[in-house]
Amino acid sequence: MKPYSMEAIRIFLAVAEARSFTAAAIRLGVTPAAASKAVKLLEAQHGVMVFVRNTRRVALTEAGSALYASLLAATAQIDDAFLALTRYRDRPAGTLRLTVPRALGALVLKDLAPRFRHAYPDVALDISLDDGEVDLLEHGFDAGIRLGHQVAQDMVAVRLTEDLHWSVVAAPAYLARVGRPNIPEDLVRHATVRYRFHRSKVLAPWGFVRDGDSFQVETGQQLVVNDTGLIADFARSGLGLAYLPDIEIADDLAARRLERVLQPFVSRTPGLFLYFAAKTQSQPKLRAFIDMATAGAIP
Structure with a gap:
C-alpha cells in the first residue's frame, strides 16, 4: 500500500497554509476531526511529526516545512500538467490515427494531409494503409476512410466523394493481342488481375448491370494481389x-x-466516406479533420 494518499496531501497543504485545522477543514469541506485524523495518520505512517499543535496555534516543524516546500513544487507540476491537458479540449492537438485504403486513401490524403498539417501543426497524423474492414475502437483509430458499403452501421459516416465509377481496363497491347470482350461472360476466356482483401482473404467481386439487374462474373485467378496500385501496374x-x-x-x-x-x-458503387464513432467526434483534432475533409471533398 502507498505510504501516502492524495487526500492526506491535500489536507496537509491546507493546514500548513491556514495554520489551522478548523480553517483548513472549512476550506476543504471536511470536519476538523477528519483533517486532524488524516494528518496524524500521515505522521504515524512516516514516523515524523509535521505540525506542532497547542490550544492557540498550529505550526510546521522543520520536517513539516521541508515537506511543505517539496509538495508545493510537486503540486505546481501537477497543476501545470492539468493546465496542459486543456489544450486537448480547446484546440486541435495530439495524434490523429487514421485507417485508409491503400490507393483510394492516398488519393484523398495526398492533398488533404499536407493542408491539415500546415493548418494544425500541433496534430500529428498516424496513417495506416489497409483495404480491409477495421474496427476503429478495437485497433485504436480515431477515424477511417472506406467505401460506403464497408462502413459499419453504428459509425457516423461523412461523404467525401460522389459514387464511384468503375471500369474494366486493359493495355492496348493486350487487347490487340487477345481481343476485346463483348459481354461480361466473355471474361472467363481472358486473363485477369484480381484483388484479394488482406484480412478476409476474399477476392473482390467484379460487378455488372444488365437491364437493371446486378450480377457478378467470376473470372480466373492467374494473377491475384492485395494492392490496387500493383493491379494497375x-x-x-x-x-x-x-x-x-x-x-x-x-x-x-x-x-x-x-x-x-x-x-x-x-x-x-457508393463513394468514399470518412467514418468515426459518434462519441469521438467532439475531439477538436477530429472535428478539425472532419471539417477540412468535407470542405475539400473530391467531386
Missing part, C-alpha cells in the same frame, strides 16, 4: 484485364495507357 504491362475505380486510373485513361471495355455493363 500489371494491367499497364499487358498482363490482363483489371477492374478499377476511374479516379485511380484517370491519368492512364487520359493517356490511353489503359482502355475501357464492357463499359455499358459496369456499375457504380
Whole structure:
C-alpha cells in the first residue's frame, strides 16, 4: 500500500497554509476531526511529526516545512500538467490515427494531409494503409476512410466523394493481342488481375448491370494481389484485364495507357466516406479533420 494518499496531501497543504485545522477543514469541506485524523495518520505512517499543535496555534516543524516546500513544487507540476491537458479540449492537438485504403486513401490524403498539417501543426497524423474492414475502437483509430458499403452501421459516416465509377481496363497491347470482350461472360476466356482483401482473404467481386439487374462474373485467378496500385501496374504491362475505380486510373485513361471495355455493363458503387464513432467526434483534432475533409471533398 502507498505510504501516502492524495487526500492526506491535500489536507496537509491546507493546514500548513491556514495554520489551522478548523480553517483548513472549512476550506476543504471536511470536519476538523477528519483533517486532524488524516494528518496524524500521515505522521504515524512516516514516523515524523509535521505540525506542532497547542490550544492557540498550529505550526510546521522543520520536517513539516521541508515537506511543505517539496509538495508545493510537486503540486505546481501537477497543476501545470492539468493546465496542459486543456489544450486537448480547446484546440486541435495530439495524434490523429487514421485507417485508409491503400490507393483510394492516398488519393484523398495526398492533398488533404499536407493542408491539415500546415493548418494544425500541433496534430500529428498516424496513417495506416489497409483495404480491409477495421474496427476503429478495437485497433485504436480515431477515424477511417472506406467505401460506403464497408462502413459499419453504428459509425457516423461523412461523404467525401460522389459514387464511384468503375471500369474494366486493359493495355492496348493486350487487347490487340487477345481481343476485346463483348459481354461480361466473355471474361472467363481472358486473363485477369484480381484483388484479394488482406484480412478476409476474399477476392473482390467484379460487378455488372444488365437491364437493371446486378450480377457478378467470376473470372480466373492467374494473377491475384492485395494492392490496387500493383493491379494497375500489371494491367499497364499487358498482363490482363483489371477492374478499377476511374479516379485511380484517370491519368492512364487520359493517356490511353489503359482502355475501357464492357463499359455499358459496369456499375457504380457508393463513394468514399470518412467514418468515426459518434462519441469521438467532439475531439477538436477530429472535428478539425472532419471539417477540412468535407470542405475539400473530391467531386
